[in-house]
Amino acid sequence: xxxxxxxxxxxxxxxxxxxxxxxxLENFADGFPRKRAAAISRLDEFDDxxxxxxDIKNHVLANLDTYLTRFEERVLENGGQVHWCxxxxxxxxxxxxxxxxxxxxxxxxxxxxxGEEIAINDFLERHDIEPVETDLGEYIIQxxxxxxxxIIAPAxxxxxxxxxxxxxxxxxxxxxDRTLTEPRVMLDEAxxxxxxxxxxxxxGLTGANMLVAETGSIATVTNExxxxxxxxxxxxxxxxxxxxxxxPTLEDASTILRVLARSATGQEMSVYTxxxxxxxxxxxxDGPEQFHVVLLDNGRSxxxxxxxxxxxRCIRCGSCINHCPVYSTVGGHAYGWxxxxxxxxVLSPALxxxxxxxxLPNASTLCGKCETVCPMHIPLPRMLRSWRTRQVExxxxxxxxxxxxxxxxxxxxxxxxxxxxxAMASRVLRMMAGKNARIRWLPLGGGWTSKRDMPAxxxxxxxxxxxxxxxxxx
Amino acid sequence: MTEARxxxxxxxxxxxxxxxxxxxxxxxxxxxxxxGPLPKRGQDPDQAALAARFVQESDLAGSDIxxxxxxxxxxxxxxxxxxxxNLPPELRVSxxxxxxxxxxxxxxxxTIRDGVVDAADGAALSAAFAGVAExxxxxxxxSPDNPAMxxxxxxxxxxxxxxxxxxxxxEAVWADLRHQFGAQVMPRMLNMITGPSRTADIxxxxxxxxxxxxxxxxxxxxxx
Ligand code: SF4
Numbered sequence: 001x002x003x004x005x006x007x008x009x010x011x012x013x014x015x016x017x018x019x020x021x022x023x024x025l026e027n028f029a030d031g032f033p034r035k036r037a038a039a040i041s042r043l044d045e046f047d048d049x050x051x052x053x054x055d056i057k058n059h060v061l062a063n064l065d066t067y068l069t070r071f072e073e074r075v076l077e078n079g080g081q082v083h084w085c086x087x088x089x090x091x092x093x094x095x096x097x098x099x100x101x102x103x104x105x106x107x108x109x110x111x112x113x114x115g116e117e118i119a120i121n122d123f124l125e126r127h128d129i130e131p132v133e134t135d136l137g138e139y140i141i142q143x144x145x146x147x148x149x150x151i152i153a154p155a156x157x158x159x160x161x162x163x164x165x166x167x168x169x170x171x172x173x174x175x176x177d178r179t180l181t182e183p184r185v186m187l188d189e190a191x192x193x194x195x196x197x198x199x200x201x202x203x204g205l206t207g208a209n210m211l212v213a214e215t216g217s218i219a220t221v222t223n224e225x226x227x228x229x230x231x232x233x234x235x236x237x238x239x240x241x242x243x244x245x246x247x248p249t250l251e252d253a254s255t256i257l258r259v260l261a262r263s264a265t266g267q268e269m270s271v272y273t274x275x276x277x278x279x280x281x282x283x284x285x286d287g288p289e290q291f292h293v294v295l296l297d298n299g300r301s302x303x304x305x306x307x308x309x310x311x312x313r314c315i316r317c318g319s320c321i322n323h324c325p326v327y328s329t330v331g332g333h334a335y336g337w338x339x340x341x342x343x344x345x346v347l348s349p350a351l352x353x354x355x356x357x358x359x360l361p362n363a364s365t366l367c368g369k370c371e372t373v374c375p376m377h378i379p380l381p382r383m384l385r386s387w388r389t390r391q392v393e394x395x396x397x398x399x400x401x402x403x404x405x406x407x408x409x410x411x412x413x414x415x416x417x418x419x420x421x422x423a424m425a426s427r428v429l430r431m432m433a434g435k436n437a438r439i440r441w442l443p444l445g446g447g448w449t450s451k452r453d454m455p456a457x458x459x460x461x462x463x464x465x466x467x468x469x470x471x472x473x474x
Numbered sequence: 475m476t477e478a479r480x481x482x483x484x485x486x487x488x489x490x491x492x493x494x495x496x497x498x499x500x501x502x503x504x505x506x507x508x509x510g511p512l513p514k515r516g517q518d519p520d521q522a523a524l525a526a527r528f529v530q531e532s533d534l535a536g537s538d539i540x541x542x543x544x545x546x547x548x549x550x551x552x553x554x555x556x557x558x559x560n561l562p563p564e565l566r567v568s569x570x571x572x573x574x575x576x577x578x579x580x581x582x583x584x585t586i587r588d589g590v591v592d593a594a595d596g597a598a599l600s601a602a603f604a605g606v607a608e609x610x611x612x613x614x615x616x617s618p619d620n621p622a623m624x625x626x627x628x629x630x631x632x633x634x635x636x637x638x639x640x641x642x643x644x645e646a647v648w649a650d651l652r653h654q655f656g657a658q659v660m661p662r663m664l665n666m667i668t669g670p671s672r673t674a675d676i677x678x679x680x681x682x683x684x685x686x687x688x689x690x691x692x693x694x695x696x697x698x
Contacts, residue, residue, distance in 0.1 A: 024677070031678050045513045052510035059503075065486040066500045074658065084479035136684055137675035153675065160677045183676040191685060198685070199593055214504045215660045225671040225686025228626045232663070243482065248504050250651075254644040255510030257666075265674075268535065268609040272686065273666040281662050283618035285590040297482045304489035 001119050001147055003352050005336035008359035015330040020159050025328055028156055032322035035266025036373070042268075049258050054377045056252045057313035060244075061304065067213045067246045068295065074216025078278030080291035088118035091296045095120060095205065095238055098292055099129050102236045104202035110220065110227035111135040112207030113151055113316060114240050114296055116338040117351070120205070131205070132197045134226040136190055143170045149332030151339060152264050152318040157331050160186070194226075204230035204288065208241035209315070210256065211293070214249040217275040218293060221260065225272050237276065237288040242296045244312040250275075256315060259375035263319040299351045307386050311346050313376040320370035320380060326363050335360060342370035342380045349387050358396040361387035419463050426457040505657075509645045516608030516642035524607045525694060528640045531610030535669035536682065537690045541637075544697045545572075549581040552599065552632060555691050556584075559630055561596040570601035570619045572634055572698070591627045598624035602635040603661075604647045605694070611668045612692065613647050615661035622663040631670075631687040636698035 004011060015021055040046045060067055072082045085091040091114075099107060107124060109115060109131050121131040121142070133142040137155035141148055143166050148154030155163070164180035167189055180186055206227050210219040218239040220227040231237040247253050253275075261267040280287030303309055321327050321341030332340035337348050337357070345360035361384045370380045391397050411418045433439045433456030442449045459465070518524045525541070532539050540551055556563055564585045567573055578586050591598050603615035612633055616622035625631050641647050644666075655661065671686030682688045 027678060043513060043515070045511045048511040049513075056510070062490060062492055063500050064490060065483050068483070068486075070500065070504065078660075084482050086478045086481060090478060134685065135675070136673045140675065153678075155675050156678075158677075160679075163676050183679040184681055186676055187673065187681050187684065191683070194685065195593065215658055217660055217664075223672050223674075224684035225626050226684070228622070228663075228665065229685055232623050232626065243486075248500075249507055250648040251507050251509045251645055254648070257644075258510075258513070267668075268531070269611055269666065269668040271535075271667065271669050271671060273668075275660060275664040277660040277662055277664075279662075281618075284616070284662060285618055285621045286623045287616070287662055295482075297485075301482060301485040301489055304486060305491050306489075309491075 001116055001338055003337040003348075003356055005348060005352065005357040005360055008334060008336060008363060011334035011336055012330045012363070015334045020162070021157055021331050024157055024159055025331055028322075029328040032266065032318075036263060036319060036322070037266075039262040039266040039268060043258075043262065046259070046262070049255060050375050050377060052255050053259050053315075053375060054313060056247060056255060057244075057376060060246050060248065061309060061312055064243065064246065064304065067248065068243060071211050071213040071216055071246060074213070075278070075291075075293055076216075078216050078291070080216065080278045080293060083292060083294045085294055085296050085298075087298050088296075091118045091240065091294055091298070092120055092123040094294055095240070096124065096127055096129070098236065098238055098290075099124065099203050100127075102202055102290070104129055104236070106130045106132060106197065106201045107203045107205050108132050108134050108197055108201040108230045108234065109138075109204075110206045110222065110230040111138050111154065112205070112240050113338060114207055114242050114298075115205065116148060117298065118240075118296070120240070132194070132201065134194055134198065134230055135222070135224060136187065139190060139194065140166060143167075147333065147338070149340065150318065150321060151316050151343075157333065198229045198233050201230075201234045203236040203238060204232075204234040205238045205240060206231050208239045208245055208293075209260070210247050210253050211241055211245045212248075212250060212253055212275065213246055215275070215277055217277040219253060220274050220276070221257075221270045221272070223265070223267075223271045228272055228274055231274075231276055231288065232286060235288055236290040236292070237279070238292045238294060239276070240294045240296065242298065242300055244300055260315055260317050263317040263373070263375040303350055308346065308350055308383055310378050311343065311350070311383060313378055314343055314347070315376060316343075317375060319373045319375065320378075323369045323373045325365060325367060325369070330363075335363070342384070343378070346380055346383045346387070354387065354390055354394065354396065358391050361385075361391065419461070423461050423464065426461055430456050432456070507648070512643055512645065513608055516606070518607065518642060521637065521640065524640050524642055525637045527607040528605050528610055529694065531607065532605075532669070532692055533610070535610045536672070537610065537669050537692050539692045539694065541694045541696065543695075545576050545634075545695060546580075548576045548634065548693060548695075549578050549584060551693060553581045553584050555632065556597060556630070559597075559689060561630060564596065565632075566591045566595045566598040566624065566628070568598075568600040568620045568624055572601045572636070573599075590621045591623050593627065595628045597630040597632065598628045599632040599634070600624040602633050602639065602692075604650065605635045605640040605692075606642070606644055606647060606666075607640055608643045609668055611644070611666050613644075614663075614665040614667060615651070616663035616665075617661060622665060625665055625667060626686045629683065629687060630689050630691070632691040632693065635692055635694050637694050637696050638698065640694070
């Protein structure tokens, strides 16, 4: 997917002006956090499980090469194949060759963020193979030729009216005047459309939430069951996974599953967790004849041993996104690439380069909510700050903030001047604000005041209050 | 491809801040199957309490659940369930041994087919490997006698679960699995199923029956 991360400010402005999106986001901000809190309140051990989940991933990352080779051995023993790919181009080429060797014309796909990362759909289409997204949200946005706006709810930015319009436009075999107002009717229509695709596909391409080193299994987690139909019906199953998805054993997988769904959707468990191990066995009545695992690095090995290593623990639950005040104001598309929200603002600069993604680490108030709700204890704010430090080192911040900070530093080093100026500024702001202490418009501050009022400073400055009351505090 | 493999592995090898354990200990770590913290929910004193918890949790997950005294009750329950879903009295049944003793002749109107499901099937019945009380989760192990697609293709999925196969947590099931299949061996597909298929992708409206079954009936059988 082509990145527009470098246009974040512009994207965000457009998102704020998009009324439909703002309505949808209002609904979003409340749902997920409430469900997560309810699920966690039912499980006393949640915090212990988070610690354990973090430790599992840290241990894996400290032995990643060994674990990957153990996983590979098991896959081969079970009759599967493993393809190691350094980057998106190698992964796309590998998948294409598997499809071509199978004479594939259509490929069903279950949701895979790595698939988005390597833009596999565009690549297959260019080679005359039809990729069909089967997760309902992904299916809708594929019809609309849009990227996902959330890692677990890809069509969260759309209203049901928009979904209905898309179905009327794209499902051309159906009566154009049919009534499509209820989500139930839309779902049944999509289910019927996709049935034939599931049954007719030559290759099924899934992601993988985990790779189990003990057994050589790939694990998928869905609520719809689409991953299972995708891997179970076609002749060939290809699982696309990045190298950090390893867990040692089924027990470790269980610990991670206990925090995953609760953090993501507030379910105790997602409906379907599937461990797939190798191709169809001799007497099996169903299952694929070939089982391939495409192992993708694409920049992850660079993060190992760096100050960004902790992001490799991420299990893509989406909790940090669901709780992010910036995401819930601008939505996912503003971030401009595959991964939105706090985890995206940490990961994207590493994967597409800080130059392109340099706005993203700034798209955060550093309120810290993301780290608080991350089941893997990933220190997202710390890593956002690390990216900001690198921005300064590489001279990537905007000129206005650079000069602004220089001016501030000049004043801050001269306390007397600073005090006189801040007392003056505070008086002026209070005058501008009038009775209700809100400022509707500020010279040079339009970026703030066009969307919200600026609260006026309350009372005298800290320094003058300190002087007056020093005796009381000492 | 081999070049990419060597390249990735050598990059990892250089970058890793190595825990002092080495390859031998990775194998030990895999072989010991240490569990993480096990939730109290699921550590019930006896089988009856586990079964009660399983029933409660699967109900919360949206499954339909019935506790039957024996296999003899299965045909009538199945027929009634199909009627309640407005489906014809037809059923694809896996060839698991458990179905050997089911007296289908008691429901002469019901057509039973074996073999693998196809798109025309409205309902399928299969046998669970285990049930997990902690979250009301079914564990299905695929085999020639229990094709995995029974659980995904039809609109209605029904499952027989002997009460004796209900465990407290997932870890207990993995231990059973290793016992039955051998260490490091898995059924080709192992499906953990918690409720019927669903989606909330259109305006966060929760709807059942996205691609998999719209209804899941679990029949817990006491005497098996
Ligand atoms: S960073 Fe944490 S909260 Fe965010 S998606 Fe990853 S695991 Fe979930």
